[in-house]
Structures are given as C-alpha cells and as structure tokens.
Amino acid sequence: MIKYFNRETNSYEIEKVAGDKYLEWTYSSPVGMKFLDIIIKKKLFSKLYGQYCDSSLSKNKITKFINDFNIDEKEFKHEKENYKCFNDFFSRELIEDARPINYNEKIVISPGDGRILAYENIDPDKLIQVKGLTYSLLELLEDENLVKKYEKGTCVILRLCPTDYHRFHFIDNGICSETKKIKGLYYSVNPIALEKVPKLFCQNKREYSILNSENFGDILYMEVGATCVGAILQTYSSLKRVKKGEEKGYFKFGGSTVILFFEKDKITIDNDIIEESKKGFETKVYMGERIGLKL
Template sequence: MEIKFFDRKNKCYKTEKVAGEKYLNWTYSSPMGMKFLEAVLKKKVFSKLYGHYCDCSLSKRKIPGFIREFSIDTKEFKRHDFRNFNDFFIRELNKDARNISLENNILISPCDGKVLAYDHVDIDSLIQVKGITYSLQELIGNKNIAENYTDGCCLIFRLCPTDYHRFHFVDEGKCSPTQKITGHYYSVNPIALKNVKKLFCQNKREWSILSSKNFNEVLYIEVGATCVGSIIQTYTPNNDVKKGDEKGLFKFGGSTVIIFFQKNSVKIHQDILKQTQLGYECSVILGEPIGTTFVK
C-alpha cells in the first residue's frame, strides 16, 4: 500500500517512505499477521521489550543506516553523541532548525509530521478513516469535557518514526495535569488505521487542556503506538508556558498528537482542509503556520 501525502512547501503529492513497510503490510493485511498482532505485537510487553533494546548501547549501531535510508538532515541536530537509538530518536534540534511564528493570531503546528484537519466536527462520529468512526468521549473517557468541543475543530498529527519526536505548545497559557489512559500498542500508520476499528480509542493515550491566550481551551491528546516505550510529558502542570515551548516527547515508534479546538476558536488554512477532504495528509513541521484565530 502506497501512502501519498501533500507536500505543502512544494505544492505537490509525494509517496511516503515507510519504515518497516513490508512488516506493516504483512501484519495488518494478512490473516496470519493479524493473529500475530493480536497475540503479541499490540501487547505492552512487546513494546516495552523493544523499548529496552532501543535504550541499550547495542542499538546505537542502527543510527547511521537509519539516517542514510531516510535522508535525515543531521545539520538540524543539537548534538551528535547519541548513547543509543532512543537517544537519537528523541533528539533535540538546534535553535535555527525551526522557525516558530510568534504572532498572536497565528496557529502553528505543534510538531513535525503529517496532518489531517476536520472543521465543525461531530464529537460522536469522529473520522478515523472512511467508514470507521469513534467518539471523543470514548477517546478521553470524559463526557463533560468532550461536549465542550461540539462543532469545533480537530487536528490529527501523525509522527512517523523518521520524524523529530518532540511536541510543543501552540500558544501561550497554562496546561492542566495529564490524564493517562492505559491501552494497546497498535501502529498508527494509515495501513493500520484502515484495519483496526477505533484504533485511537484502543491505544495507550494521555490528555490535558491548554488554557490558551488566543485559542480558548485547547485539548491535547497524545497517542502511543507499536514500539513506543513511553509518552513523556516534560512540561510543568499549571505553570505559564510560551508558544513553541516543549510539551513532551515520544520514545521509539510512530505516534500521534490529536488537538481539539472549541467552536469559533480557530480557522484552519484552506489547503489543509481541502487535502483532508480529498483523502490526503499534509506534511508540516514544528512552528509552521497552519491556521489563524477565528474572526466572525
């Protein structure tokens, strides 16, 4: 299965180079693979064991080949003396690697990845892929909070294993403590999303609310995936944060950040909404403008 996305910078469609593509296709598209998935791969113990391997010094030898295969720009790295693969995976970037748009009326991408955008959402029928839906209440386990986002906006950012794997705040404000929900460790790749019903609601996830200066109450949800050893929150709850400040990071694996905005809080750029309607994700990087404050 080819995964095509829209490259916003060059205004063209590209095919994603997928880490472990053959494994993903076999696992999520064959009867034997699905049995192995249910018996082993989705379990916490598998991701935990693989996470331990990525934390050991032996895994360091994977780094050069990974960088070459996926053409990762090493000039962006803050440092190069990685102790193991996870140390490389959660790498920080140097200050010049990303340009954060600081204007109050500009909504920025909170991370590197591929984004889908949905406006005027039905919180009881959120789209996973065509024909598969889930509810916000199922996703966060809180009906009262979910109802605050009726007819609002939903952004789904998919981080590939090749991406920078830290996520950031889209505005200044204060963020609530994180609520944690245990779950499985399915892949969040589009191949998996087409074959596992209510996948986001089944995976391990965490959520919190940013009381922002310019975009009202912003609901952040971080979703783990296969081989993601941890979702690590690095912010301090209820303290002031600035736009672009780091919120947290994912250890090894593809992962997802889902953000909900309340009704009449944000206006997403038209090209992203259009590509989503056409069935394509858009590539974005941290700090890139993706919307503006809502103006009546």
C-alpha cells in the first residue's frame, strides 16, 4: 500500500498501482527476486516489452487502461481511437490548457505530473532514497566535478506512475546543455522497489543535462529509466534557448523518475512538500504547478 499526500484536499490518499500484485511478487518473494535478478532488470526484457508497446498488437490495452485508472480523456490532444499503439497513448500530448503554467519568474514549477519528494541542504554523500537507504551524488552522476556544485543545495525527486502524463518540461527560461547518457539496469522506481534495492537510482539507466536558467542558477536535470521503459526521448535542442513550460522530453511505457538538483541558496521548496518528505510521504503534483520560490 502506497500512501501519498494530496495538497488540494489536504489529506492522504492510497495510490492505485498498475501491476501492484506483480510488483509485490517481484520485489518481496524469493522466487520473484530471483526472476528479477536474472531477467526483469536486464535491458533485453524492457526492450522486448517496449517493442510490444510500439506495435499495433498493444492498441487493445488502451481503453482498459483508461477505464481501470480513471484517466481523463478530455485532456487528450488526440482521440484515443487515433493512437496506433499503447506507447502512442502512454506518451500522449495534452490539450494546451490541461496544465496551466505559473510564469511568475520567482515561482518554481513542477517539471511534470507525479508524486514529489524534496530535500534541502543536501549532503552529496547521503542523498535519501527512502528512510534507511541512501546513495551519493557521485555514484549517481559519475562526475566528481559536478558534485561540489550542488553541495548543501536542493534535491527534488518526481516519480511518474504509469498512469501519469509522461512528458517532462523545463521549469525556467535558459540554455540547456547536451544530454549525457549513463548505461544501467531497469529496476522499477515504485516505492515497493525503492525499499528493497539499495542505490537503485545509481543502478538504473539514466541521463542528465544542465539548464543554465535565468532565475534559479544551474539546474541539473536527470531522467531515470525503469522496468519496461522502452526509451527516454529528449525533444529539446541543446545549447539553444528554451522557455519555461516548454517540453524537454518524454518517457515511453513504464513508471519513471525526474530528479532535479539546485545549487545552494537558489530556491526554497514549499513547506507542505518539505514536511511531507520528512515524514516519508510523497506529494501529488501536476506539471506547471508551483512547488517552490526563488531566494
């Protein structure tokens, strides 16, 4: 059971997890863990499932998925009948006003839909995965020169569930660097998996870039792949000016994660998100929604 905080209703809700029984079996049973180690975490498994989700054979999954998870079709840019495969639906675009963006230059917005954790004054050697499990920024980035830049800064972790809108966006105007890709495995990023696999983010496939932003310093954007994620696709043009709210890229099928790192004394995260994070609860947010302020 995964409980998260709904800041709109100021209450806790239970997440309806896609493939919950499969996740529990895989990450909690001896047989499941063995299967995970031999097959599921490997690239081939996710590649093959990704190919299925790219094929017309997967189209019949779309309506059932929408109904099972009560996804709002009114937000879709295209009618569901026009999606050629499940990945077309999964990486769907939304109508223009589905995600209002706060363009105030002092406001920090969420880069996507999902459930968010945030930590301020971070220790690069002890980043929190879940209570009791940590990892280091050096292990995550594999670049010693970048680690000191974000010492005592802010870390924001946005977990995108399979039921979420799966495009991610820039949170400020600026110039974004080229993307650096790091090969890795394909563990689930669901909290069930995060509690079982030490240093999970450091083991999974991931990629990152630096946004030299107008208002919030140099922001490190990292996208982390997961089980059954066919691809992380960057749609922005590197070293060219981007605008707040503009699309940066999208994930194909699977739950995924966007991690942001801010330099020291650049921003402050909204108190409700910080307090829930301290208690170990994620907060539900939408792309374009305020999550913090410029210092």
